[in-house]
Amino acid sequence: MRLHLFIFSFLLLLAGLLSAGGCATAVSAGQNTALDGTDLVKMTDDMSAKIMASPAVQRQYAEHGPLKVVVMAVENQMRAEILPRGPAEAFTARLRNLLSKHTPTQFTWIMNRDAFYRLRNSELPVDLGPSPDAINPTHALTARFSSLASEDATHRDSYYLCVYELTNLTDRTILWTGSYEVKKTAVKGMFD
């Protein structure tokens, strides 16, 4: 009788494992050390608050009126982390959106040429703003993401430094700079 119980329990356990194994999908399980949506929100919220509070930016606005800013995609200097075009643009586009919303009079935003013509050709219903050929930007909003990454038999670590800069294109001076840092670690499992 004990043997029966043992075999029956074993079968139940196997059935349980089979069903448990099927719960998580390939994209819902696991952890990644890449920058994600949470970083995007935290980083751009932080940067927009800092840029709005910058005395240099305020002084420039007071002296010359709205800053005509061209927005560039993020420059990827990260080790072993791909930053596709979409996310590379999102990290500066969200900052632009936040600043447009909170300080609509201080900045005139100009899309960079590549993004402008690509979006115009895509015929997506997006407000592209003025054509980059119609208006000369006075400032550039750029971002540069760097990282130190390492991977070994047990885990993967990534330390990110994301630097944003608002540069005066007339005299090539940096009007404002801000940075965001984050460290991420993911531990390897049996089949990693």
Add this chain to the structure above:
Amino acid sequence: MTRLLSSAIAALLLLLVAGGCVSEQERQASAAVADYFSGNLAAAAARLQPLAQNTDSNFVLNNARLGSCYLAMGKLDEAEAAFLKAYEVINSLGVNNGGRSLGAVLVDEKIKIWKGEPFERAMVNFYLGVIYAMRQDYANCRAAMENALFKLQEYQDAKSDQFKERDSDFAIAYLMLGRCFQRLGRDDLAQANFDAAVRVLPSLAPLADLRLQAQSNVLLVVEVGYGPHKVTDFDGSIVGFAPTPPQQGPVPWPMTYVDGRWAAIPGIHPPPLDLLALAQERRWQSIDTIRAVKSAVGTGLIYGGAIYGAAAANRRNGMSSQDALVSAAMIGTGLLLKAVSQADVRQWEMLPRSIYLIPLHLAPGTHQLSLRFPNARGLDYTWNQLSVPEHGDVTFYLRAHPAAPNMAAMPR
């Protein structure tokens, strides 16, 4: 209780047998692979597209297959999207933790989400790098190649105090990294990567030359042959890769002609990558032993059950129902263990055996480019309108395959 037990065993056996049958999805994937190798890339992509949306255990595999199709078709945006999906899951750790790992060990290895062998993971990154090189996005090409190297890096004992990274065997990624760093204005890092390529494969010395690579404004990425395939031993519990390089023979080597003239490029042969050789280094396999033990215990239980039954039947008073049950349970459990010790043989079939990197220095304008493979039949390619820009460089991808003469992605 006996009836319940028998039904449970029968049901589980049925489940395992059913699990072993080829599903409709697997049939579609096999048909797509056949389409790919017959040169019908559009049909292969159409079959794989719905499969690649499904976030099941074959998600990475089907996206890698789909990426191969699109890359050979020259559809770079689609290829990038497919490879990126695979890349994200490959880079996620702990995807198979919990029930999946336990299920894969105890029940069926195919339960686990396929992330590929390390060389397959490296190839997903390599192809992404090639796509970015074709778009002249050298920052992302660099990142992809660095990640490819991570996937094939060797480590000394991680628990040891003297933990140290070793060079990866993936010489081709070092070469590509060198080119990327050159184009990003970092000649110092370019040189370091060319040096690493030569350390891994000394025959690459003429190709891993800073000046040669700096002057080259056209790069041909040429794939030939068939990648390794998984094979199992007699009872399916031990898996290996076949064929070995000696079994397959020499790699077809290309001769390049520009505007009808042979372009002598030093160091392009032997190729910087031979996946048949790389696959033989199966240092990363972790559950071969578990499967072998399950299989051995299964065999023991089958023999043990049979012997126990035979001994009981030979007793003077014959076999009791209890003896019959014990014997049947041992044989049944043994069969179950044998059934669940089958190796996972899923693999990325589209991979080539070798990849050549051919750097050329051509004058801006339109050129006729031919590639001939003297030691392989049916591999002869000519492009009459290869456009070389005034500034910058172009990367050109070709999957050389006798049944499919048009598997090439033109530079954009």
